[in-house]
Amino acid sequence: MANRLLLYELALFRRSFADGFGRWRDKLLLLIVATLALSWLWETLENAAGPALPSDAAWLGALAGPAGFAWQRLVATRLGWLAEHSAVAPAALDRRIRAGYFAAAHLAGALVLLIGGASLAIATSRVGAVALLAASAYVAGAALAGRLPLRARIADRGDQAAPAPSSSRTAHHGRRAVFRAILRRPTLSGAHPERAAILIAAATFTLTAAAAWFSRGQPDAVRVAAITLPSLASVLAFSRIDAELIGFLPYAGHGPLFVALAICALPAGGFAASALAVVTVHPPLWLPIVGILFLLHLAIILLLVVRAWLYPGRGGRSADLQAQLEFTALVLIAFMLPPLAPVALGWRMWLLRRRYLRAMWVQL
């Protein structure tokens, strides 16, 4: 019997890809970016300064372990959702089909790892050792994740007040209600999202200040990593979005600017907290560190706005996939042709904003 789960996921992926890159100019852009990326990779590897197996392999191992862990958790979480809520639940609860699903997912993960490992192996001329190390670390990470229980997610929205309609008299209150609703997902707080956001920002400030203080005697690289780590954690937490809610907002009359500002509020607050902590403690190299924090938050904010403007009329996963691919393309452009990056970004944001505005007048 065909694996219905895989058929289902493949159909969704195929449709997501077609939605994101259905037109010929999208495909052309993708082709150009892929060609540039490959040529950049090839050039980098060719110019690599001879075999450096121990350190390169260590990096690959360090990446492959967490990658296996994260991928296993992601697949298990997805399978849990499919088993409870989806139309393919009987397949998601079938032992053999589940095993096939996990196998296929890890094969895909291993394929990505294989490409990375092969690139490194070509550079170091040590194919076997690199592949073995990467595969071992990946399997170990996945096995560890498989042993840890997943936190149950209860889909209960009973405690969430519906956003008020944005009529002329209640527009302010309506926007405030929508803003609170937007905060609920990233703060994981149904009743008091504002308080949760302030607590997270305070924790970010405290941890960043502590890291800046205690890492003063450390080498530059260690200090930068230690100081940016709390911000990275908070900004990743803040990047969760309720796709269904955001996708509905244009139909309720909320414009792209309001949605973008509401989405950006938390990461912007997180940046303010961490930058303030760095400025307060004033460690060596504080200005470049603030610059790094700024770039980190800016990247996440841009990604969030792209996702938010893609959600209307689209599935969350489909929009996320497109946003990630477009973001990767932008990063590649920024690496290879830096002056072109702001132009490409501005053009794309303008198109996305237009798309969002069109959705404001469409009733599906």
Next chain:
Amino acid sequence: MRAEIRDLVVVRGAVRAVDRVSLTLESGSWTGLVGANGGGKTSLLRAIAGRIEIESGTIVVDGEDRTADRGCRARAFGFAPDPSALPSTLTGRELFAILASKAVDPIEADSLGDLRSALDFDSYFDRRIGTLSAGMRQRLAIFCAFLDRPPAVILDEPFNWLDPICAFDTREALKGLVAREGFALVTALHDMATLIGSCDRGLLLAEGRVGLRLDAADMRAGAGDHAAFEARIVAALRSPGPPG
């Protein structure tokens, strides 16, 4: 098909959503489940259909204890997914092509013909689910539960969002399927008319516990005096009794 559910307990988060509920489901019968919002109906139905974990209790299907076998229960009980969980980027036809086993062609729906006619989704079968209204999605979700011809089918508030014509036709088609094809049907309901007019038995859930059990005689009495029946149901919902 006969399923015996005994002393079922389901915990959702920190809440005991279903508290020692027992009931029996049989082929050729329609059981109506009534209760307040948040009263445990959905948790009970999902637990029976294997969609969520059971804390304690037993579920025996055709004499076999299937409490620990969620996969078997998911196959035995067709379950209409929440319409909002249907994949918004696929069309109904694409979804059904994935869900239906090889032996079933959803277009030539044979014994399900009446239900298919009642749900009448042909006009938007090739439109993306994300562009459909709530009622249209509900129609597709109901049909999903029957696609593999399971012996028992569970529908959670199937008449929500349906227009009066579709609701009437679907109710009649479901009655026909129970009578002719021998489906064991369980539906969560909020309207007393369907409970009285279509169900063979009823179960009232209040705060996760069985507040009242209704048999065929109760339904007949309800048909005779609708107002008294409704008052009895509301009274039982307002003051849930001890677990039973």
